[in-house]
Amino acid sequence: MRHRFPSSRLPQSRLPSSRLPESRSIGLGYLFWAASLLGICGLQRFYLRKPVSGALWLFTLGWCGIGQLVDLFLLPSMVEQANMPLRLAEALQSNQESEHPSLEKQLLLLARSRRLEGFTINDAILSLQTGNNQSSDAVRSEIERLLHAHLLDVGNDAQGRVVYREP
Numbered sequence: 001m002r003h004r005f006p007s008s009r010l011p012q013s014r015l016p017s018s019r020l021p022e023s024r025s026i027g028l029g030y031l032f033w034a035a036s037l038l039g040i041c042g043l044q045r046f047y048l049r050k051p052v053s054g055a056l057w058l059f060t061l062g063w064c065g066i067g068q069l070v071d072l073f074l075l076p077s078m079v080e081q082a083n084m085p086l087r088l089a090e091a092l093q094s095n096q097e098s099e100h101p102s103l104e105k106q107l108l109l110l111a112r113s114r115r116l117e118g119f120t121i122n123d124a125i126l127s128l129q130t131g132n133n134q135s136s137d138a139v140r141s142e143i144e145r146l147l148h149a150h151l152l153d154v155g156n157d158a159q160g161r162v163v164y165r166e167p
Contacts, residue, residue, distance in 0.1 A: 024082045036068045048082040103142040111166040118163030
């Protein structure tokens with residue numbers, strides 16, 4: 001028996017609560033540095049998330065050119081420093097994802113291990129390893145999504161409980 005859910009009940013994709021900063025490139029950093037040859041100093045510092053020193057470079061013409069010359073050699077390390085928050089956030093995210101397999105994978109493994117017996121929502125909630133921010137609603141939504149994608153079947157066991165099985 002296949003169970004179909006109306007599309008309005010499918011889980012909506014959630015946007016991240018905070019946007020990660022964009023990655024900075026050495027090429028664009030040098031391009032902004034080259035603008036100093038036209039008399040606009042400090043653009044590379046604004047680009048690399050250093051607004052205070054960027055303003056200082058802008059108003060002092062790159063410390064009379066000496067600071068601009070030093071930036072020519074410091075630019076790769078400044079780009080690396082500007083990209084640190086992004087790399088840290090990516091590392092933390094991949095670490096969190098590697099701690100627990102996805103809900104989808106855990107639910108499919110549970111269905112495969114239970115074979116014809118199937119599993120109830122309570123079984124899923126009790127046996128899954130979920131992160132701190134995931135609730136029973138997340139498990140229910142993922143089960144509905146898997147049903148809609150025909151990766152799970154729904155039925156009843158001998159006691160009349162709703163169980164989910166691998167098709």
